[in-house]
Amino acid sequence: MDIKTHQPTVPPTPAAPAPAAPRDKRAARGATRPGDRIFLGLSRGSGIFVLALMAAIAVFLTYRASIALSENEANFFTSFEWNPSGVPPKFGVAVLAFGTVVSSIIAMAIAVPIAVGIALFITHYAPRRLGGPIAYVIDLLAAVPSIVYGLWGALVLVPHLEGLYGWLDDYLGWTGVFEWNDGAPRSLFTVGILLAIMILPIITNVSREVFRQVPRMHEEAALALGATRWEVIRMSVLPFGRSGVISASMLGLGRALGETMAVAMVLSSSFDINASLLDTGGGTFAQNIASKFNEATVTGRDALIASGLVLFVITLLVNGAARMIIARRKEYSGANA
Amino acid sequence: MTHATLSPQRSSLRGATLPKWFAWAVAAGSVVAGLGISAAAGLHSDIQWALIAALLFVFGSYGISAKVEGRRQARDRTATSLVWVAFILAVIPLASLVWETLKRGVKVLDGYFLTHSMGVVADTEPGGGIYHAILGTLQQVGLATLISVPVGVLTAIYLVEYGRGRLAKAVTFFVDVMTGIPSIVAGLFILSLWILILDMGYSGFAGAMALSILMIPVVVRSTEEMLKLVPNELREASLALGVPKWRTILKVVLPTSIGGITTGIMLAIARITGETAPVLLLVWGTNFINSNPFSDPQASLPMYIYLQYANSGGYGAAYDRAWAAALTLIAFIMILNLVARGIARWKAPKTGR
């Protein structure tokens, strides 16, 4: 039973007779067989295809966007107008950028703390027998398509929000931001709430996975110092999980920025910017594309493609930032765990 | 001994502790108070009394606990109550989503609904069904799968089995980038290439191409993970027997990881089945049955939901159909998910937790 008796009985590792060097040589020689050559060609070809596809996406979107931009008589980034089929065509994305950013910020502000809370609930607070099934169900909810969230949002959530809107107007209306003029609650604020509900499962899942991986010994270190459960979480769980939570949030943010149908179904859009979040109006990149597409002319479509290109660039930046944060954090918090 | 002064305070290991039912009592009290305040002030929304109750619960338990047990315990309790509140806050909308879809979906969901199209039914009238939409969805998703699986699996094989150097790094990077493409952008790309530049018409196939852009990175990622799990000893054993590398991959590596790869592919299918935006741009939608995905507009389940909602004119019949279609869609996706997870569990190495 003792370690001492274990050591001599350990058999020589079976992998020992096949060290790495001969394998590489074999692989190199193997590549000259016709079968190997074809197979390598196919798989490398697929890789190249993926690269070509990405290049094509960038090139064709830019090409169509440039056609539209060359006809545009307004400033593409600052104009509040969207009239690409007018004579002369005038359109700009300022309203869309505002709506996209605002609704995503609201969504993140609501979803991230709650998601972290649920993740902690599953890993550290819920009774053990409850935690597993809850995690499983939330996992499944992440697969519910956005169109269903949109339907639910438009037909169930919106009617339920009137009370909250009135309330915000009563108590916070003086700020201007929460002023409500009794329209249907189909504003950017509602969009933010719906987006929050939509991205909740994905942020929860990733955070939960990270919290579950916190080494037991770090938690025990805090416990042994006489830390309460919350102090254990603050001292060892949250620092360890921070980069994971950030990347989870960025994943959620990416979804919120690009969400189309749910926004299109809930938002009562118009091409202007309201000081109040509770008043209808505004729009997002993706929603605008879906809503305007049907009646768009050729220039109109190219204009929509141009706005899609902006959305594409924004999501690329968000994803890139997320990856950089994770890469930088890794050295520090992963440590010698 | 600067901190010896502390010792008298902690001469005892006993702190005043509130009983176990304390949290439940405060929760019940908060709910009652929340309801009471709402009733008194004439508030109508469930959201309002729930928020009042949640606030009362968090602050109430902090206040009482801070008085009786001390600041540290109170803070611990606050964290606990916040976590519970977060959980309940999240459960309500998610449960409502599932419940409403079930409740409203079963109204018109029957055999007739599944086997008929909307061909002779106006959007505002009751009747009709989703046969054309199911057909379209199956064809579009099937085509997307046919495109994505070979490309995705082969790319993953390249990355794991061959990939070294700059090309592999570039592919890895751009697969990552591709994962983050919003679905509407994928739709716009096919729109600009296929429809605006090549001047092809709207069709199920155009939608399938956009869907495969969304599906390929998911397949690559999951397949990559699975291939990495195959132990190197297995490859070496096969190579050492003089089996060529490509046969080793086909006969040893892939069969070992086929369960996980299947799971990944099924989850990817589940993900694109619900995509609406690219389908809306490229397949256009129709009320009639079109069994040829390569020409003319088709329908699809998610788009059907959207069109029923958008064209309802406020009539309940269209909403009922939208809910029923949503229920069908969710059921299909959930079955795919459950089967995929079942396969993963069944094929998982026995060393798992």
Added chain:
Amino acid sequence: MAKRIDVSGLNAYYGSFLAIEDISMTVEPRSVTAFIGPSGCGKSTFLRTLNRMHEVTPGGRVEGKVLLDDENLYGSGIDPVAVRREVGMVFQRPNPFPTMSVYDNVAAGLRLNGKYKKSELDDIVEKSLKGANLWNEVKDRLNKPGSGLSGGQQQRLCIARAIAVEPNVLLMDEPCSALDPISTLAIEDLIGELKERFTIVIVTHNMQQAARVSDRTAFFNLAAVGQPGKLIEIDDTERIFSNPSVQATEDYISGRFG
């Protein structure tokens, strides 16, 4: 500050599995008591019942009494958090908080327990690091991450962290098993110094270590795999290693089994 530990009739479970059965012993203040025995005999489990860490393991449950100077740790109304504050613990693998600096690691326990002035905190950190024989090695890098130290330094950092809150008892769960011989020696020397101030209980796999550092030694054994571990005997270390009263102890010490 050191306190006496009196254990009587203690059983510990993992779910329905009885891991250790009916253990009674006394641990004297200002002494080092070593627990030895074959793997799986429950000595680490027993150690973790002394600061109520056993119950944080899923399914962990304890019956019986552990008196810390007449106060039962398992009595009703006892706050396990307060217990762990009084009974410090050092683990098998060094586990400094990876995101905290050396300084913050040592101060971690203090910051939980109240507000200190910066100068007070500085004093205690310095004193604790000196107490753990680590001050000279880290005084120039107090603000570097604790995970950047060597394994032996990390373990002494963990000891400094544990003694900074001035516990009554210090539990050590195989503190040297992950360390090289030189670091091990440093820790053993340190244990000799610390027993002037604390009651120390150490679990060790290494019998020479038990013989070197401890005043009293307790031998644990189990009848067979799946059976609960039991305390076979506890006596002065010298007696245990020269003339134990139970045959099984002698067999184990002379290497005849285990």
